[in-house]
Amino acid sequence: MIAAALLITGCVSYSFTGTSIPSDVRTIHIPFFPDRSQSGLGDLSEQLNRALVNRFVNQSRLSLSDEQDGADAFVEGSIQSYRNRPFSIAGDQQANLNEIQITIQATFQYAKDEEPLWTKSFSGSATYDVLEDPVDGELEAAAAALQQISNNMFNDAVSSW
8 A cells, every 4th residue: 555655656746847847948047046034044045056956957857057048947036034933832931942934035937038937935934943952953944944945936837837
């Protein structure tokens, strides 16, 4: 039963990834998004870029273009906000879970079109245990939030194809 479920899941994932991309779209440009969030984390832009490249390039047939001028499609934007706030309070009124929430503004566009396919905000969030490992927990939660954002951006782009 489990093997059948894994086989079905694998087929669904394979058929979804990359098959609905228009045949004339072969390359995508994904620049680093400026970080305007004042988060204090120096690598949010790099983490977001890696997550987007992983989704758009490594999990589809698209190739990465170094220049926007030579790409068939491009995604661009900026990291707008980063919040780290208490999510749940323990019995002693001390936060035991914090939530990281990251919001970006992004645009997806085909190079041949004058108007973007979409321009919108994307948010991702994740919680971490403040008492267990506050530093690494925050970094892992930020990475998870950025992964949610990249997945949602990819899904929105693919659903438009």
